[in-house]
Amino acid sequence: MATVDFLRKLTQATPASCDQEHIPLVVHFSSQTPDRSDALSGVGPSPLPALIESALMIQRSGARGLVIPCNTAHAWYDDVASAIHIPVLHIVDAAVEQLPPALRGQPVGLLATSGTLNSGIYAARHPEIHWVLPSAHVVDLFVMPAIRCVKSDDMTRASQLLDAAVYSLVEQGARAIVLGCTELPLARSDRNLRVPLIDATDALAHMAVRWALSGLPPASEHMKGL
Amino acid sequence: MATVDFLRKLTQATPASCDQEHIPLVVHFSSQTPDRSDALSGVGPSPLPALIESALMIQRSGARGLVIPCNTAHAWYDDVASAIHIPVLHIVDAAVEQLPPALRGQPVGLLATSGTLNSGIYAARHPEIHWVLPSAHVVDLFVMPAIRCVKSDDMTRASQLLDAAVYSLVEQGARAIVLGCTELPLARSDRNLRVPLIDATDALAHMAVRWALSGLPPASEHMKGL
Numbered sequence: 410m411a412t413v414d415f416l417r418k419l420t421q422a423t424p425a426s427c428d429q430e431h432i433p434l435v436v437h438f439s440s441q442t443p444d445r446s447d448a449l450s451g452v453g454p455s456p457l458p459a460l461i462e463s464a465l466m467i468q469r470s471g472a473r474g475l476v477i478p479c480n481t482a483h484a485w486y487d488d489v490a491s492a493i494h495i496p497v498l499h500i501v502d503a504a505v506e507q508l509p510p511a512l513r514g515q516p517v518g519l520l521a522t523s524g525t526l527n528s529g530i531y532a533a534r535h536p537e538i539h540w541v542l543p544s545a546h547v548v549d550l551f552v553m554p555a556i557r558c559v560k561s562d563d564m565t566r567a568s569q570l571l572d573a574a575v576y577s578l579v580e581q582g583a584r585a586i587v588l589g590c591t592e593l594p595l596a597r598s599d600r601n602l603r604v605p606l607i608d609a610t611d612a613l614a615h616m617a618v619r620w621a622l623s624g625l626p627p628a629s630e631h632m633k634g635l
Numbered sequence: 636m637a638t639v640d641f642l643r644k645l646t647q648a649t650p651a652s653c654d655q656e657h658i659p660l661v662v663h664f665s666s667q668t669p670d671r672s673d674a675l676s677g678v679g680p681s682p683l684p685a686l687i688e689s690a691l692m693i694q695r696s697g698a699r700g701l702v703i704p705c706n707t708a709h710a711w712y713d714d715v716a717s718a719i720h721i722p723v724l725h726i727v728d729a730a731v732e733q734l735p736p737a738l739r740g741q742p743v744g745l746l747a748t749s750g751t752l753n754s755g756i757y758a759a760r761h762p763e764i765h766w767v768l769p770s771a772h773v774v775d776l777f778v779m780p781a782i783r784c785v786k787s788d789d790m791t792r793a794s795q796l797l798d799a800a801v802y803s804l805v806e807q808g809a810r811a812i813v814l815g816c817t818e819l820p821l822a823r824s825d826r827n828l829r830v831p832l833i834d835a836t837d838a839l840a841h842m843a844v845r846w847a848l849s850g851l852p853p854a855s856e857h858m859k860g861l
Contacts, residue, residue: 410643410646410647412642413639413642413643413646416638416639416642416664417636417639417643420636420639421636421788425786425787426783426786426787427670427783427786427787428666428668428670428786429666429667429669429670430666431664431666432664432666433663433664433665433666433667434662434663434664434666435661435662435663435664435692436660436661436662436663436664437659437660437661437662437696438642438657438658438659438660438661438662439659440654440655440656440657440658440659440660441655441659442654443655444653444654444655466661466696466697469695470663470692470696471692557652557653560651560652560653560654561651561652561653562647
């Protein structure tokens with residue numbers, strides 16, 4: 410459902426009034442890819458062979474660029490990007506772009522899978538940001554259960570768990586919070602949580618549309634050079 | 636957005652509690668395919684080369700079956716199905732399967748593009764049903780504008796136009812109405828329209844899930860043999 414959510418956001422971010430103005434896409438719902446967090450915790454097989462196979466298939470189909478609407482999979486970003494010759498946009502760059510400029514230098518919370526948190530992909534890609542991370546307790550008790558609820562389509566419970574995780578980061582001083590797992594935006598409630606929530610899925614959709622319509626190299630390529 | 640809607644319905648129709656229980660999919664958003672209704676009216680190029688190219692790409696990717704979540708494209712069903720060797724489910728079979736058994740023999744309305752209506756794909760595939768079709772006036776004034784509103788993301792107006800089209804078929808005696816264009820279910824309102832609306836997109840999603848999980852040949856293959 411996270412991939413469907415990404416595709417919906419990509420379609421809505423595209424200025425189009427007929428089919429032909431929409432961006433041609435080839436999408437692989439590679440649901441059999443081994444669980445990324447399990448692999449990063451050393452309790453499951455690596456998803457890398459499946460990720461590369463998927464990337465090669467998409468490249469063969471004629472696609473000119475790749476996006477991976479899964480934050481945790483970005484722990485293998487370098488390996489995937491070097492296995493193909495088309496550019497790969499980076500979801501962390503996309504999320505960071507969406508931080509309100511007024512909050513520059515302020516603490517930014519990150520809610521993500523244990524895999525994303527343990528592999529440190531947000532901090533490694535954007536060390537200039539003061540990241541506020543949830544405790545292992547909050548991850549185990551609220552974040553991972555929220556993600557599992559979305560994967561099994563229990564949105565009410567997912568939403569309560571996400572709110573609890575958000576409150577804990579606000580208590581730790583976060584002034585904005587990145588929803589750094591593509592399942593989490595699906596669990597958003599309408600409740601006012603006092604800080605802006607940055608939806609990494611939506612951010613990647615907007616970056617992808619901008620990239621596809623402009624023909625420019627992706628922002629991630631620029632950023633890598635900085 | 637119609638393809639996104641199909642994917643959402645397919646995901647929701649799948650009994651799954653983790654990624655790996657979902658059905659692997661390769662999806663081609665072939666937005667550059669020429670307009671199907673224009674082609675059938677003789678005012679635009681044929682979409683057949685694009686449809687076949689898309690079907691071949693999906694077959695090459697390793698897919699074991701194909702669905703085409705576009706009713707009008709089924710005017711070229713035989714040509715697409717004979718160009719590949721994997722089975723192709725038929726959206727009209729899926730929609731007809733969902734008609735309430737209590738309404739057997741009763742008039743069934745069909746709201747669809749001018750292309751689907753003029754090419755007669757519903758009646759040709761299921762001549763046993765008493766189809767009630769909208770007048771050219773209703774198609775031009777309500778149905779096609781509703782579809783264009785969905786394609787340009789104006790859902791409020793789309794919904795008003797769809798309701799008007801539904802009422803006109805109810806006046807003509809329809810006891811159920813097939814939404815036989817994948818844009819139309821997106822325009823559904825919550826209003827009570829007095830007759831059941833059959834969502835061909837949702838019907839195809841359920842047929843696809845059943846087919847993928849059972850490994851049986853598609854219902855359309857059975858039906859062709861009858």
